[in-house]
Amino acid sequence: MSAPADGPFDRDVIVxxxxxxxxxxxxxxxxxxxTVALFxxxxxxxxxxxxxxxxxxxxxxYLTNDPDVTYSSCLDSGHIQHVAPHLLFRIPFLxxxxxxxxxxxxxxxxxxxFFSLYDKYQPLKRGKPHVRxxxxxxxxxxxxxxxxxxxxxxxxxWGIDGARLCIANAVDAVERGARVHVHTSVTExxxxxxxxxxxxxxxxxxxxxxxxxxxxxxxxATGAWAPITAGLGGLERTTTPIRPGxxxxxxxxxxxxxxxxxxxxxxxxxxxxxxxxxxxxxxxxDDDYYGDLDDVIASRDExxxxxxxxxxxxxxxxxxxxxxxxxxxxxTLYGWGGNEDELSREHRIVDHAEHRADGLxxxxxxxxxxxxxxxxxxxxxxxxxxxxxxxxxTHSSPLPGGAEAVDPxxxxxxxxxxxxxxxxxxxxxxxxxxxxxxxxQRNPREAAVxxxxxxxxxxxxxxxxxxxxxxxxxxxxxxxxxGLGSCGGMRCALRCGRIVAxxxxxxxxxxxxxxxxxxxxxxxxxxxLLSPDQARQEALSLASLRAELGPDGQxxxxx
Amino acid sequence: MTEPxxxxxxxxxxxxxxxxxxxxxxxxxxxxxRAGASELYSGICDGDAPSDDVSALAQSLGLVITxxxxxxxxxxxxxxRVYGRDSALLDLEEQAGKQLGVVDPGRDDWDGELLARxxxxxRWARSTNTRFRCVALPLLKxxxxxxxxxxxxxxxxxxxxxxxxxxxxxxxxxxxxxxxxFGPWLGVERELAAQLSSAAGRPVGETASGPGGVAGARFGxxxxxxxxxxxxxxxxxxxxxxxxxxxxxxxxxxxGSALAARAVVLAIGGFVAGGFRVNDGGVGSAxxxxxxxxxxxxxxxxxMDRATSLAGQIARHGGFEPLEALGLAVxxxxxxxxxxxxxxxxxxxxxxxxxxxxALSSGIGAxxxxxxxx
Numbered sequence: 001m002s003a004p005a006d007g008p009f010d011r012d013v014i015v016x017x018x019x020x021x022x023x024x025x026x027x028x029x030x031x032x033x034x035t036v037a038l039f040x041x042x043x044x045x046x047x048x049x050x051x052x053x054x055x056x057x058x059x060x061x062y063l064t065n066d067p068d069v070t071y072s073s074c075l076d077s078g079h080i081q082h083v084a085p086h087l088l089f090r091i092p093f094l095x096x097x098x099x100x101x102x103x104x105x106x107x108x109x110x111x112x113x114f115f116s117l118y119d120k121y122q123p124l125k126r127g128k129p130h131v132r133x134x135x136x137x138x139x140x141x142x143x144x145x146x147x148x149x150x151x152x153x154x155x156x157x158w159g160i161d162g163a164r165l166c167i168a169n170a171v172d173a174v175e176r177g178a179r180v181h182v183h184t185s186v187t188e189x190x191x192x193x194x195x196x197x198x199x200x201x202x203x204x205x206x207x208x209x210x211x212x213x214x215x216x217x218x219x220x221a222t223g224a225w226a227p228i229t230a231g232l233g234g235l236e237r238t239t240t241p242i243r244p245g246x247x248x249x250x251x252x253x254x255x256x257x258x259x260x261x262x263x264x265x266x267x268x269x270x271x272x273x274x275x276x277x278x279x280x281x282x283x284x285x286d287d288d289y290y291g292d293l294d295d296v297i298a299s300r301d302e303x304x305x306x307x308x309x310x311x312x313x314x315x316x317x318x319x320x321x322x323x324x325x326x327x328x329x330x331x332t333l334y335g336w337g338g339n340e341d342e343l344s345r346e347h348r349i350v351d352h353a354e355h356r357a358d359g360l361x362x363x364x365x366x367x368x369x370x371x372x373x374x375x376x377x378x379x380x381x382x383x384x385x386x387x388x389x390x391x392x393x394t395h396s397s398p399l400p401g402g403a404e405a406v407d408p409x410x411x412x413x414x415x416x417x418x419x420x421x422x423x424x425x426x427x428x429x430x431x432x433x434x435x436x437x438x439x440x441q442r443n444p445r446e447a448a449v450x451x452x453x454x455x456x457x458x459x460x461x462x463x464x465x466x467x468x469x470x471x472x473x474x475x476x477x478x479x480x481x482x483g484l485g486s487c488g489g490m491r492c493a494l495r496c497g498r499i500v501a502x503x504x505x506x507x508x509x510x511x512x513x514x515x516x517x518x519x520x521x522x523x524x525x526x527x528x529l530l531s532p533d534q535a536r537q538e539a540l541s542l543a544s545l546r547a548e549l550g551p552d553g554q555x556x557x558x559x
Numbered sequence: 560m561t562e563p564x565x566x567x568x569x570x571x572x573x574x575x576x577x578x579x580x581x582x583x584x585x586x587x588x589x590x591x592x593r594a595g596a597s598e599l600y601s602g603i604c605d606g607d608a609p610s611d612d613v614s615a616l617a618q619s620l621g622l623v624i625t626x627x628x629x630x631x632x633x634x635x636x637x638x639x640r641v642y643g644r645d646s647a648l649l650d651l652e653e654q655a656g657k658q659l660g661v662v663d664p665g666r667d668d669w670d671g672e673l674l675a676r677x678x679x680x681x682r683w684a685r686s687t688n689t690r691f692r693c694v695a696l697p698l699l700k701x702x703x704x705x706x707x708x709x710x711x712x713x714x715x716x717x718x719x720x721x722x723x724x725x726x727x728x729x730x731x732x733x734x735x736x737x738x739x740x741f742g743p744w745l746g747v748e749r750e751l752a753a754q755l756s757s758a759a760g761r762p763v764g765e766t767a768s769g770p771g772g773v774a775g776a777r778f779g780x781x782x783x784x785x786x787x788x789x790x791x792x793x794x795x796x797x798x799x800x801x802x803x804x805x806x807x808x809x810x811x812x813x814x815g816s817a818l819a820a821r822a823v824v825l826a827i828g829g830f831v832a833g834g835f836r837v838n839d840g841g842v843g844s845a846x847x848x849x850x851x852x853x854x855x856x857x858x859x860x861x862x863m864d865r866a867t868s869l870a871g872q873i874a875r876h877g878g879f880e881p882l883e884a885l886g887l888a889v890x891x892x893x894x895x896x897x898x899x900x901x902x903x904x905x906x907x908x909x910x911x912x913x914x915x916x917x918a919l920s921s922g923i924g925a926x927x928x929x930x931x932x933x
Contacts, residue, residue: 502673509682530837538879547767
């Protein structure tokens, strides 16, 4: 089949990439009445979007050089809270000052003055003003802080589950007519003789199905993959100038602190220990990365870098149990000569008309917190090109589940859910938790808790497969955090595989393969945490698998 | 006075070694301090076709050994082909081509309907035309029973009143099914599967257990009977070290006392059971045995007698497999040393298959070899 290069076109816009920018653009386009197809070669939120620090911050770091960025960041944080109130949670930060005497006093005064400036922007995002604290007060708030605290300041930020944010955007786009293809690689960006882009060729990585879709514009929103994607249209890597920066996080099995605590790394960078959902997160690194983008895994060196920095401030971090790592690669704008940290976090749209590829755009740079703004800018450009004059409404139109509030207690009373199950379900789905509840009421079996650590019910797993584009156990885990708790999936992964297989009409053996793929991946992401305690946990998880699958089944999953 | 053979570790391999020493006419002391991998086992006995000796010992441990491959069900809806199983596990091979009921009491960790669908869709069921269907079984008395651990649920079901009630219920449900498949809830102290089979007039049995389930608990109970019948002294206590005492050995316990031994059989389990552990960085080996030994560990065929980065090994293998391969190198007579009467069996052997039947077989071999020292 040869696709027509001169129309009629299958879609107005093709978006390549299912991260936060790709799903953000797909949703914005759909809201403005443009027809969209989105292609993602892995899963929604597979890359940096699902592996970031999980914050919608106000950008205090830009305050001194570029206060307009701080203003727009804070304003947008307010917008995101408005459209997805269930997904955001307050994270108070603590910036401790150590030492004594004049030096410490000057530093504390400096922080105090700096965050007084930041306070002016806090109302935009419902943030609280900063507080200056004496050393004694600080230790009362965080008894685990090491001695010798001179004082400190607090400041307010917001956390978010980045994967849920992407899913919400993707689902909303689908409900507004977008076609979202996951596990589907774009194999070629189609170009006419004059170089202009008119569509893509694709291949589904699960079914092998291939095809072509034509469109009036193509957006490369593939983050760190951007140069590779540009190459699919025959463009040089230099047309999408990024400097990929790997960032890793370590997560611990519980909340250790009330505040996110800042610490200084061995090379003078700011890192943190942060309470995040039901666990603690250590982050983050920023290093040039040239490895496999489909397989970004924290190394032992990176893990140790974070631990040694945080333990100087909060020694108990060593005795907590690390249960996993995240690794992602930022598509940072290219710069030569600076340290990774000093590079701009700005974003940029490349109009490839300047490379003889009219109709093709690349989104590079950016950060999770600015996704909505970036998507709006991109969609404005597309709308103008396509003669669409509907205004952007992503700042006011609620994301799925965000339109109204649901009291988790209602889920407890109406559905017989345990309170913690209800709270976590409501966090992930907002008002749509009622749809999951309806499933349980139709079939009480689905109320069974499959992953007791998070917890996740069978109804939520089936909901993710039927309504949230999940096709594998990894996908379900990304949407629900199933299997990411203390037991590392030992209690739930196999059962989840069975449920996914049943929901998709696959055989039990195929379900087991999906489970093993998840477990092996999760185990690889824990390799860098290996310690005597961690090793014992791995042993138990191996024994559990062996009980089920036998000595050889671990690799093959055959019966 | 003749010193006994001391067996360190009371799992399948240790019990087999003690049994073999006793059958050879030697005195055996079995030292055990805590649950290991055998207590975590699922009730499924993986491994190659067993010898007559292994079958005889297995039977006295309440296991069923079949000359041909049998079939058992797992909690996760799979069907496994094995030579051995705990006697409470339902023998599916005998039910091939028939209709089986998967009971569903409504527990969170057990979805009878989905399990029945999964079992029916397995290759084994399709090739033997065996059908599974869900049989609702009103069994739960409270919400707590819906969520309690399988082991605790099993303890509850075997109380006399509940067991009697269950037997009465079974006579009424599941019409048209040839056998009933339960989760791993059929007896810790009692052989509930056998009792229910006679009450229901058809085979009633379990799926495999998860770690810490009933199959491992039943092993612990039956082990004591076997050791008592063979006059093996069972001693509670943890070994701290095995030391040389001239031509014999001495096993030093945590409390400082020592046991003189003609020979020592190490049945301490592998990495999973805690027989071997990973150490923090610093001086010394990256891994060690749970007790001090006069011999070195082996990893991937190399002695671990110097500072080695286990993290490096693991990175090279891309997984935790090296941990599992940790152990003691032995010769064909299970000797772990060329000059000391020190033997190793079961998961304590480096790089050997980690299965129940391999543990029983190597335990018997090591026990015989150790008894030969007399």
